[in-house]
Amino acid sequence: xxxxxxxxxxxxxxxxxxxxxxxxxxxxxxxxxxxxxxxxxxxxxxxxxxxxxxxxxxxxxxxxxxxxxxxxxxxxxxxxxxxxxxxxxxxxxxxxxxxxxxxxxxxxxxxxxxxxxxxxxxxxxxxxxxxxxxxxxxxxxxxxxxxxxxxxxxxxxxxxxxxxxxxxxxxxxxxxxxxxxxxxxxxxxxxxxxxxxxxxxxxxxxxxxxxxxxxxxxxxxxxxxxxxxxxxxxxxxxxxxxxxxxxxxxxxxxxxxxxxxxxxxxxxxxxxxxxxxxxxxxxxxxxxxxxxxxxxxxxxxxxxxxxxxxxxxxxxxxxxxxxxxxxxxxxxxxxxxxxxxxxxxxxxxxxxxxxxxxxxxxxxxxxxxxxxxxxxxxxxxxxxxxxxxxxxxxxxxxxxxxxxxx
Ligand SMILES: *Cc1c(COP(=O)(O)O)cnc(C)c1O
Numbered sequence: 001x002x003x004x005x006x007x008x009x010x011x012x013x014x015x016x017x018x019x020x021x022x023x024x025x026x027x028x029x030x031x032x033x034x035x036x037x038x039x040x041x042x043x044x045x046x047x048x049x050x051x052x053x054x055x056x057x058x059x060x061x062x063x064x065x066x067x068x069x070x071x072x073x074x075x076x077x078x079x080x081x082x083x084x085x086x087x088x089x090x091x092x093x094x095x096x097x098x099x100x101x102x103x104x105x106x107x108x109x110x111x112x113x114x115x116x117x118x119x120x121x122x123x124x125x126x127x128x129x130x131x132x133x134x135x136x137x138x139x140x141x142x143x144x145x146x147x148x149x150x151x152x153x154x155x156x157x158x159x160x161x162x163x164x165x166x167x168x169x170x171x172x173x174x175x176x177x178x179x180x181x182x183x184x185x186x187x188x189x190x191x192x193x194x195x196x197x198x199x200x201x202x203x204x205x206x207x208x209x210x211x212x213x214x215x216x217x218x219x220x221x222x223x224x225x226x227x228x229x230x231x232x233x234x235x236x237x238x239x240x241x242x243x244x245x246x247x248x249x250x251x252x253x254x255x256x257x258x259x260x261x262x263x264x265x266x267x268x269x270x271x272x273x274x275x276x277x278x279x280x281x282x283x284x285x286x287x288x289x290x291x292x293x294x295x296x297x298x299x300x301x302x303x304x305x306x307x308x309x310x311x312x313x314x315x316x317x318x319x320x321x322x323x324x325x326x327x328x329x330x331x332x333x334x335x336x337x338x339x340x341x342x343x344x345x346x347x348x349x350x351x352x353x354x355x356x357x358x359x360x361x362x363x364x365x366x367x368x369x370x371x372x373x374x375x376x377x378x379x380x381x382x383x384x385x386x387x388x389x390x391x392x393x394x395x396x397x398x399x400x401x402x403x404x405x406x
Pocket of ligand 1: 223239240
């Protein structure tokens with residue numbers, strides 16, 4: 001579906017519609033606001049923190065659900081020259097949006113995919129000896145040293161060349177001579193916990209491996225690594241979450257501002273007598289006469305079913321004018337039920353927007369209350385919500401459209 005976009009101006013996000021026009025948001029059950037200015041500000045803040053190392057942007061999974069179509073051009077205009085995605089299809093999309101940028105495919109090389117990847121203009125992050133050999137073979141066939149990065153395993157045991165494979169690469173000089181090695185990278189398994197001993201162990205291991213590749217650039221840190229200290233920066237950092245306003249660590253502050261807000265409408269507020277059960281599987285029983293707000297978003301939007309609350313366990317919550325109310329009962333596909341009894345006269349009414357993520361409830365807090373992590377919440381942002389994009393340029397024009405895949 002391709003919905004027409006409406007350009008209009010918003011001042012500090014208060015939406016003033018011309019009287020004659022219908023506010024497209026008025027009929028939206030769920031609204032996701034993406035602040036591109038905040039994304040750019042966050043990229044600049046991280047870039048300043050790690051300079052002179054280069055700051056790339058990880059924009060896999062449709063820029064973590066924020067919309068690569070809007071996020072990538074904004075970051076490219078701000079000066080971001082290197083992007084990381086997971087798949088070859090994502091690389092093709094980002095290449096089209098930022099033709100001058102270097103785009104790396106973190107998944108590496110599927111069997112037989114070298115020609116297609118090279119044709120897309122993207123660069124593989126080679127994660128095994130097989131992949132290095134296939135890329136080198138493709139370079140020989142193409143009679144060109146094509147650029148690639150090599151991923152070495154420093155202790156995560158997921159992707160990356162193991163010790164024996166590194167020996168094999170180094171003992172066959174023809175392999176590395178066939179291709180253009182942009183940089184050597186590895187990935188930290190526990191960088192969301194600054195106290196984890198695994199961070200220093202992986203750093204030591206990476207340094208030992210990198211020492212065997214003299215003059216080759218290095219990259220180790222994603223968002224968590226950026227906050228661990230200068231010794232993790234090397235030549236290139238690869239943040240994703242930080243750019244989108246998320247904090248990877250509970251214990252370390254981050255120089256970023258929120259970039260995503262999720263709001264949804266109250267469809268009705270009903271009185272539920274003490275002892276009555278609410279929602280699927282009768283998952284919650286009213287312990288008193290309660291006021292229950294039925295809110296128009298569910299697990300198809302941004303609130304996973306693990307945010308459900310029973311009488312014994314708390315789950316997610318919503319905020320309305322600075323006050324909070326807990327979700328109760330099971331999360332449905334399109335609806336959540338919220339106990340607003342304690343808000344009394346300040347409770348939201350039919351048609352009001354309540355906040356699920358934003359200024360009042362941080363992304364990390366929401367993710368924690370849902371029983372998951374901010375990365376997963378972002379990448380599962382609603383596809384059907386109305387999307388409001390606050391532009392990165394200094395004027396505050398916003399584009400409103402739904403859904404965002406236009
Ligand atoms: C996803 C990913 C990143 C970005 O991670 P964040 O924690 O979102 O910053 C960086 N490097 C690799 C290898 C990744 O897979």
